[in-house]
Amino acid sequence: MTGTGPNIPIIDFGPFMSGFYGDRKLVAERMRKASTDWGFFYLANCGMAADSLTQAFMASRQFFALPLAEKNLVAWQNAESNRGYVGVKRERLDPARPGDLKEAFNLAPEEPGAGVPKNRWPQGHPGFRKVMTHFLDDCINTADRVLEAFALALQQPADFFVRAHDKHHHTLRLLHYPPLPEGFEPADGESRAGAHTDYGSITLLFQDDVGGLEVRTRAGEWLRAVPIPGTVVVNTGDLMHRWTNQIFCSTPHRVNVAPECRHLDRYSIAFFCHPNKDAEIVCISSCVGEHQPALYPPTTAGQHLQEKLTNTYGT
Structure with missing residues (x-):
């Protein structure tokens, strides 16, 4: 069942950016409530320049418009790198369902040193690399x-989480959901992106105006997360x-195949914020107590991500 209400919270981040403690604390409390009740919220006035987002979407459209043979030259190769082009149906976010009706391109901050994975940039398109590198920096700051x-x-x-993410082991993912052919009927359980949770700490999701994202409420209802101009969707992931x-x-x-938009291209950009691979994920002291024991054993962020990607791609 899919509905349109109740409403996913919209939080104005401007007062937090202003630097006044009382305002910052109030915004933080609203984010905590939204993350507890929903795991999702819209963030307004996050400080990202509108033209940076516009250029990123334009560059994304240009990349996905390239011939398939050219995109396959920079194809995704393995979970250790997790970079490059992912073709339609190559990925199964819900392992019990058919491959997703989407294509993607993954990139990440590039670290110096021999043997360190590098981004698989398409040759002959230097503007694409420049725009995406700049947008990636904006996402990290936000x-x-x-x-x-x-x-x-x-x-x-204040720096508790930032320090655990300071090696920037993040992933920026461009997504394109091609229009479905006239008369196309999805196979059993087939969708644009199967039901899943995100793997890392937080995700910043930028949507175009087509829509299709759906969030499952605590009651089990699927609710449409409609695009709201001037906001970014923030959700908490498995490690958080x-x-x-x-x-x-x-x-x-999930991203559903809604009848009213099945004939449209849909584009989105997701920034998956992931802790340092060697960061130990242990229940935070303020989140445990006499009547609230730790529910999970310690793990490292890198081990967790490797397991999740292996399940997703079957490699």
Whole structure:
């Protein structure tokens, strides 16, 4: 069942950016409630320049318009790298369902040193690399501010989460959901993106105006997360779920094949904020107590991500 209400919270991040403690604390408390009740919220006034987002979407459309043979020259190769082009149906976000009706391109901050994975940039398109590198930096800056707010909400030092993410082991993912052919009928369980939770700490999701994202409520209803101009969708992932002892929930979501938009191209950009691979994920002290014992054993962020990607791609 899919509905349109109740409403996913919309939070104005401007007061947190202003630097006044009382305002920052109020915003942090709202983010905590939204992350506990929903695991999702819309963030307005996050400080990202509108033209940076516009250029990123334009560059994404240009990449996906390239011939398939050219995109396959930079194809995704393995979970260790997790970079490059992912073809339609190559990925199964819900392992029990058919491959997703989408294509994607993954990139990440590039680290110096021999043997370190590098981005698989398409040759002959230097503008694409420049735009995406700039947008990736914007996403990192925004995510760090969100992580500061989460730390305040959980009574931790301001840099608690930022320090655990300072090696920038993040992934930026461009997504294209091609229009479905006239008369196309999805196979059993087939969708644009199967139901799943995200793997890392937080995700920043930028949508075009087509829509299709659906979020599962605590009651089990699928609710449409309609695009709201000037906002970014923020959700908490599996590692934040573990870190906070389920205080911040990792909520299942999907991209459905809605009848009214099945003939349209849909584009989105997701920034998956992931802790340093060697970061130990242990329940935060303020999230455990006499009547709230730790529910998960310690793990490392790298081990967790490797397991999740292996399940997704079957490699």
